[in-house]
Amino acid sequence: MSSTITCEACGEVGDANHRFCASCGAPRPEAVAPEPVPPAPVTSPPVTSPPVARPPIAPPPIAPPPIAPPPIAAVNPAAFDAKGFLRSLYDFKFTSLIATKVIRFVYALLVIVYSILAVLTLIACLASKNGVLIFFGFIILPMLYLLYLIMIRIFMEIVIVFFKMGEDVRAIRYSSTGTSSPPAAG
Numbered sequence: 001m002s003s004t005i006t007c008e009a010c011g012e013v014g015d016a017n018h019r020f021c022a023s024c025g026a027p028r029p030e031a032v033a034p035e036p037v038p039p040a041p042v043t044s045p046p047v048t049s050p051p052v053a054r055p056p057i058a059p060p061p062i063a064p065p066p067i068a069p070p071p072i073a074a075v076n077p078a079a080f081d082a083k084g085f086l087r088s089l090y091d092f093k094f095t096s097l098i099a100t101k102v103i104r105f106v107y108a109l110l111v112i113v114y115s116i117l118a119v120l121t122l123i124a125c126l127a128s129k130n131g132v133l134i135f136f137g138f139i140i141l142p143m144l145y146l147l148y149l150i151m152i153r154i155f156m157e158i159v160i161v162f163f164k165m166g167e168d169v170r171a172i173r174y175s176s177t178g179t180s181s182p183p184a185a186g
Contacts, residue, residue, distance in 0.1 A: 007026060085098060099163045100164070107153070110152050122138075124137075
């Protein structure tokens with residue numbers, strides 16, 4: 001379908017799709033747009049349920065960097081036990097502990113004593129020439145020896161654990177106050 005327009009300069013009627021008048025050559029105003037096409041009917045989808053409003057998704061929070069605990073190594077553990085063994089024996093305030101210093105010696109002494117007793121008992125069983133005692137010396141005695149060593153070792157480890165916990169608590173206490181040694185008692 002062709003549309004027409006009247007030229008403003010000469011009044012001649014001409015085709016609106018041309019940019020210039022065919023009669024006088026004057027430029028025409030903007031070309032007239034063709035008749036608009038009616039939009040297609042919009043079909044809506046079937047409504048099943050009202051839409052559910054969802055909360056906006058927030059970005060995950062940015063976690064602050066982890067705070068490292070104060071280094072325990074900053075506290076000098078030797079400062080707690082700097083008195084020496086003999087001075088610690090006469091420390092009536094118990095600021096310096098000797099259990100961790102002597103526990104290895106006590107354990108070694110007990111192993112030696114148990115070993116000597118086991119060997120002497122085995123010799124006594126063999127000297128008796130009694131079948132039951134020889135059986136006891138070769139079968140039961142080694143099992144009892146190992147059982148006693150295991151029990152004494154576990155006991156010593158429990159003692160050491162308690163003293164190590166005490167040292168750690170003391171180190172934490174003095175590191176939180178900013179000192180590296182116990183306060184001087186007056």
